[in-house]
Amino acid sequence: MRFKARSFDDSRVILDxxxxxxxxxxxxxxxxxxxxxxxxxxxxETACLVGESGSGKSVTALSVMGLLPRGALRxxxxxxxxxxxxxxxxxxxxxxxMRAKRIxxxxxxxxxxxxxxxxxxxxxxxxxxxHVRLSAREKRSRVLDILKQVHLPDVERIYSSYPHQxxxxxxxxxxxxxxxxxxxxxxxxxxxxxxxxxxxxKQILSLIAELQEKHGTAVLFITHDMxxxxxxxxTVHVMKQGELVEHAPVQKLLSEPADEYTKRLLRSVPxxxxxxxxxxxxxxxxxSVKGLQKIYTSRAIFSRTPPVHAAEDVSFSIxxxxxxxxVGESGSGKSTVARCVMRLIDPTxxxxxxxxxxxxxxSRRALRPHRxxxxxxxxxxxxxxxxxxxxxESLIEGPLNCGQDRKTALARATELLALVGLPxxxxxxxxxxxxxxxxxxxxxxxxxxxxxxxxxxxxxVSALDVSVQAQVLQLLEELQQKLGIAILFITHDxxxxxxxxxxxxxxxxxxIVEYGTAQDVLTSPKHPYTRALIEAAPGRFWDFxxxxxxxxx
Amino acid sequence: xxxxxxxxxxxxxxxxxxxxxxxxxxGLGPIIAxxxxxAIVLTAIFAPLIAPHDPLxxxxxxxxxxxxxxxxxxxxxxxxxxxxxxxxxGRISLxxxxxxxxxxxxxxxxxxxxxxxxxxxxAIIMRLMxxxxxxxxILLAIALVSLNGPSIWSVMAAITIPEIPRVVRLVRSxxxxxxxxxxxxxxxxxxxSMPKILWRHLMPxxxxxxxxxxxxxxxxxxxxxxxxxxxxxxxxxxIPTWGNIMAEGRVYFQIKPSLIFWPGLMLSLCxxxxxxxxxxxxxxxxxxxxxREA
Numbered sequence: 128m129r130f131k132a133r134s135f136d137d138s139r140v141i142l143d144x145x146x147x148x149x150x151x152x153x154x155x156x157x158x159x160x161x162x163x164x165x166x167x168x169x170x171x172e173t174a175c176l177v178g179e180s181g182s183g184k185s186v187t188a189l190s191v192m193g194l195l196p197r198g199a200l201r202x203x204x205x206x207x208x209x210x211x212x213x214x215x216x217x218x219x220x221x222x223x224x225m226r227a228k229r230i231x232x233x234x235x236x237x238x239x240x241x242x243x244x245x246x247x248x249x250x251x252x253x254x255x256x257x258h259v260r261l262s263a264r265e266k267r268s269r270v271l272d273i274l275k276q277v278h279l280p281d282v283e284r285i286y287s288s289y290p291h292q293x294x295x296x297x298x299x300x301x302x303x304x305x306x307x308x309x310x311x312x313x314x315x316x317x318x319x320x321x322x323x324x325x326x327x328x329k330q331i332l333s334l335i336a337e338l339q340e341k342h343g344t345a346v347l348f349i350t351h352d353m354x355x356x357x358x359x360x361x362t363v364h365v366m367k368q369g370e371l372v373e374h375a376p377v378q379k380l381l382s383e384p385a386d387e388y389t390k391r392l393l394r395s396v397p398x399x400x401x402x403x404x405x406x407x408x409x410x411x412x413x414x415s416v417k418g419l420q421k422i423y424t425s426r427a428i429f430s431r432t433p434p435v436h437a438a439e440d441v442s443f444s445i446x447x448x449x450x451x452x453x454v455g456e457s458g459s460g461k462s463t464v465a466r467c468v469m470r471l472i473d474p475t476x477x478x479x480x481x482x483x484x485x486x487x488x489x490s491r492r493a494l495r496p497h498r499x500x501x502x503x504x505x506x507x508x509x510x511x512x513x514x515x516x517x518x519x520e521s522l523i524e525g526p527l528n529c530g531q532d533r534k535t536a537l538a539r540a541t542e543l544l545a546l547v548g549l550p551x552x553x554x555x556x557x558x559x560x561x562x563x564x565x566x567x568x569x570x571x572x573x574x575x576x577x578x579x580x581x582x583x584x585x586x587x588v589s590a591l592d593v594s595v596q597a598q599v600l601q602l603l604e605e606l607q608q609k610l611g612i613a614i615l616f617i618t619h620d621x622x623x624x625x626x627x628x629x630x631x632x633x634x635x636x637x638x639i640v641e642y643g644t645a646q647d648v649l650t651s652p653k654h655p656y657t658r659a660l661i662e663a664a665p666g667r668f669w670d671f672x673x674x675x676x677x678x679x680x
Numbered sequence: 681x682x683x684x685x686x687x688x689x690x691x692x693x694x695x696x697x698x699x700x701x702x703x704x705x706x707g708l709g710p711i712i713a714x715x716x717x718x719a720i721v722l723t724a725i726f727a728p729l730i731a732p733h734d735p736l737x738x739x740x741x742x743x744x745x746x747x748x749x750x751x752x753x754x755x756x757x758x759x760x761x762x763x764x765x766x767x768x769x770g771r772i773s774l775x776x777x778x779x780x781x782x783x784x785x786x787x788x789x790x791x792x793x794x795x796x797x798x799x800x801x802x803a804i805i806m807r808l809m810x811x812x813x814x815x816x817x818i819l820l821a822i823a824l825v826s827l828n829g830p831s832i833w834s835v836m837a838a839i840t841i842p843e844i845p846r847v848v849r850l851v852r853s854x855x856x857x858x859x860x861x862x863x864x865x866x867x868x869x870x871x872x873s874m875p876k877i878l879w880r881h882l883m884p885x886x887x888x889x890x891x892x893x894x895x896x897x898x899x900x901x902x903x904x905x906x907x908x909x910x911x912x913x914x915x916x917x918x919i920p921t922w923g924n925i926m927a928e929g930r931v932y933f934q935i936k937p938s939l940i941f942w943p944g945l946m947l948s949l950c951x952x953x954x955x956x957x958x959x960x961x962x963x964x965x966x967x968x969x970x971x972r973e974a
Contacts (some may be wrong), residue, residue: 471865498871505862513863515884523861525870570866577870
């Protein structure tokens, strides 16, 4: 059991939100975005605010910071007390003093939150300049000190680096340093590790915990990831459509959730334990890749950058009706492999056979009639459908290219919609009228319309909320059973891979370092990198869906 | 390689050079502009019905007369009716303006789409466009007119050719960012042919910036035509245009300033209202810009 089990009953209350209501400006009839929520955070406590997208977690955080978008959202009720001071009653100037000095925030995307044209050291100094008077030497030593505290190596060099010279994890450390340099009483972290790889995420989480211990800061941690909650929270507040449905100490909430919604949320969290293996069906290979290479060479005349091996000697195969997962962190080359297999980019070398047809060296034109054998579903459901086309038009684009007539194609599109669980009238509507999960269903329907042998899912569920993710995974599974498609599933999420894949290939720096059945790779990993990945998966000791420890299963 | 500016910032930069005061763009401004422009266009279309006299008939007895019931704005140095000449001159000016805008937008769109999508073509096309951009448009006009003789067509060509590279760059930058969209890649995976992807997936993205760009080309073409005619390098002097009415009036400017004032006023009103409508179109078509300004 590794939950935090500290008691804060006698600690001072730092943040006290009472009946906070936030409404849409200019729409008095619309339901409030945040509806009468109350929560308390005590000194040294980490409170996690969890919920799916649109539940109002970020709006709550922005209200505390006084950063609600002006003209769009407004606090219409309740009060926010920071150590006894009502923040809502403060003017803009007083509120600016509060920010950074007493409350500070770490955002999700460390690249956009830092100024790209300013050295990071100067950016941290700027915070000091705005709020305290210090001599140049004191400032510098204070900045170097906080950089050391967030465990950055070679702080002198980092001090004079620009954001683009640092890795994502280092940038997030800079953000944390910037947030903590004035020793605020309250730190708000809005999905601070969502954009990071699991191994980096693990380091950042332990860094936040360590600094909190040291400085006694109260932390409001916003996340959608139950694994992260299990790792970091003292208490958990669950939000649903602007309302706080349940709050409890972390262990109690994860083992005995009281509210129906919390239960449903926890049940949707995919387990890290691989699903029972399916029998090998002995069918032929739908996709086979041998010795695939993709090397990026710089074509500039004067600068000599060494060639980048995005994929090196990658070989795998998938039989019909089975799923191969390619897992790895960002930059491992998994998406390069997917795009090469799709021939969206041209591989440098190697063989790609789709449904018995050699794909790797066909010209684009010669390839076109064969494209229908392999289809792709992308990560971002908001960009993968043409916003100017109706769903119907998007669905029949492929069949029309194959020479089907419009009427047959439309009739088929209606069937497909039913197959992916969408109403028939969706045909005439536009993508913006659908939610992310529904759009991903449409994208799947569009791919299936071609009756492909192979479906490539490139992080196809990564942008979705867990409950929607579970539904889409189930849809893929059903379609696979009905149609016997082979699925190449690209993901960074080991939990998802464990739930849908028969076989798993782990990629690191363009190479497959481990390849085997999901059972073997995920339960008895051989390669140190695979082991590191599995160990970094947050909350892996807890079986969320069954509200118990993994070892108890 | 030519650096590919972001469509929005590029648009902003281009339009910034021609922008009008912000306060004119809201409220009544665009409506007045639309009414003025509609009036100018309608008078140009129905010029033969409106003009009380033949704009070309000379009458040596009535030289340089002031406004009267027969000649509403007076007559010029050859005794031709100024009002009829201005009304008729609007036809040529507007024809050249709209024609140059349509032709340069159309040609630029096609070249820009190809250039944005095909890397190899891009390298060649963009160098060609760079060299076209280096030719000053007035110089090109004078060269064309001295080669082919003064005509509407050589003026139109002289105005259109230098505009094309600007449209190409705009379209190319939009295509460069749009072709990375997953829905375009999905279309490739679905086996959609390249011309179809260009026309049905990518082209619609360029329509909004092109509408805006088109209005500015139209305004600047009308102005360039007037400049060319004024310099004597434009449409032949037998055909009245706002530019050559002013050019002829220049000689008698001190005796009769209205020879320059009235065509100049029409020219200014016309260009002002087109620009104002262009700015409004930009604000409406790109809500992001509007938000940033607020």
